[in-house]
Amino acid sequence: MVVYLVEDHELPLVSGTALIRTGERLEPTSETGLADLTGTVMRLGGTRQRSADELNALLEQRAAAVETGIDRTFGSASFSSLSKDAETVVDVFAEVLRQPAFPQDKLDLAKTQIAGAIARRNDEPGSIANRExxxxxxxxxxxxxxxxxxxxxxNINRTDLEQFYQQYFHPENVLLGIVGDFETATMRKLIEAKFGTWKPAASKAPKLPDVSQAKPGGVFLVDQPQLTQSNILIGHLGGLESSPDYPALSVMNEVLNGFGGRLFNQVRSRQGLAYSVYAIWSAQSDYPGMFIAGGQTRSDATVPFIQSVLTEIEKIRNQPISEAELQYAKDIVLNSFIFNFQDPSQTLSRLLRYEYFGYPEDFIFQYRKGVEATTIADVQRVAQTYLKPEQLVTLVVGSQAEIQPPLKTLGQNVTTLDVTIPQPQ
Structure with missing residues (x-):
């Protein structure tokens, strides 16, 4: 178990965050939802010593909180309290992490809530677009x-939750960071008392899933006849934050994106083709992210919108940006750095994340140097290397009848996607 302790005596508060080496990506396909349920019921269901109601009452009396969850790439648990209640709340936090009860009634409640979310998942066109x-x-x-x-x-039962928990929740899989109004020596003793008897397991690091682009290009439509505008996403598989070209790609992204970017200036302001338009080089820490350009526009502007975005992608690949664009984009990236150092909890969170994904502690400063060193030639080089027009996938969520000219005028076959929700058996 790796522990970071950061004293901050400005306010009489203490908070902690644990990252656990697990994630939704490690659950069986036939039990999709298992990790989410495990993370939810860990807290919702109480512990072997205290029921959920007892935990809630204890925490509410102290204006404290303990939360758990499992996301796509990691599990998390957190607590917050007044410094005078830190010992009690850390005790509850340790109980939740080490001895969750997973009662059947709370599992049933969580499954009902997820079933409700499934039923509503086609309510918002933006959500449909992102998911598909x-x-x-x-x-x-x-x-x-x-x-x-x-x-x-x-397919998921209580035993599945217990087994998933037992597979991944061990001290060697936990990174814990605590920040706030405490003395380091005292907090260290408290952590040792609460976690020192937690036995490690002889578990192997799980193999991460392979990633490759599923659809190498094409135009796809989710027909929603009731809509008067289209939600559009255009993109392909992206890259990693660890790439040496990530700083230059961030600068390239700002040339395209934002209020002063090319897409906003050209597609929205000059051509009036969009309510919103954006581009994101969304790199991830340990699996390839995505490059996405997109926005929303009225139905009859759908095809011109797509054509205009594709034009801007080609332009940044084939023509050098201006010195003014380079400086503007670099300023946007560099000026955002101040928001990474607003308080000690942000620094701690960043250190935990770097430790979890195997990044050096000074990665953020290496990244900044890379941004500062980026040139016009670098931007064009990464645009030519990483933006791949032949692999661009175009997805439109909108009314087929109202999209005029039709999507087929883009010169590619149009595949209609069925997003009907499979009903329970």
Missing amino acids: FRKLIYGESSPYARTVEYATLA
Whole structure:
């Protein structure tokens, strides 16, 4: 168990965050939703010593909180309290991490809540677009895109939660960071008392899923006849934050993106083709992210919008940016650095993340140097290398009848996607 302690005596508060080496990507495909349920019921269900109601009452009396969850790439647990209550709250935090009860009634409640979310998942066109675009890029069955269904939810029982927990929740898989109004020596003794008897397990580091682009280009439509505007996503598989070209790609991104970027100036302001338009080089820490350009526009502007965005992508690949654009983009990236150092908890959170994903502690400063050193030639080089027009996937969520000219005028076959929610058996 790796522990970071950061004293901050400005306010009489203490907070802690644990990252656990697990994640939704490690659950079986037939039990999609298992990790989310495990993370939810860990806290919702109380511990072997105290029921959920007892935990809630104890924490509410002290204006404290303990939370748990499991995301795509990691599990997390956190606590916050007044410094005078830190010992009591850390005790509860340790109980939740080490001895969750997973009662059946709380599992049933969590499954009901997820079932409700499944039923509502097609209510918002933006949510449909984001979900289906990930499937086109990563593949429907990829752990980076798959969705929980009624059938996978029904496959999950209490024993599955216990087994998933037992597989990954061990001290050697935990990174813990605590910041606040405490003395380091006292907090160290407290952590040793609460976690010192937690036995490690002889578990192997899990193999991460392979990633490749599922659909190598193409135009796809989710027909929603009731809509009067289109939600559009255009993109392909991206890269890693650890890439030596990530700083230059961040600068390239700001040339395209934002209020002073090319897409806003050209597609929205000059051509009036969009309510919103953006581009994101969304690199991830340990698996390839995505490059996404997109926005929302009225139905009859859908095809011109797509054509205009594609033009800007080609332009940044084939023509050097101006010195003014370079400086503007670098300033946007560099000026955002101040928000990474607003308080000690941000520094601690960053250190935990770097430790978890195997990045050097000074990665943020290496990244800044890379941004500062980026040249016009660098931007064009990474644009030519990493932006791949032949692999661009285009997804439109909108009304087929209202999209005029039709999507076929883009010169590619149009595939209609069925987003009907499979009903429970």
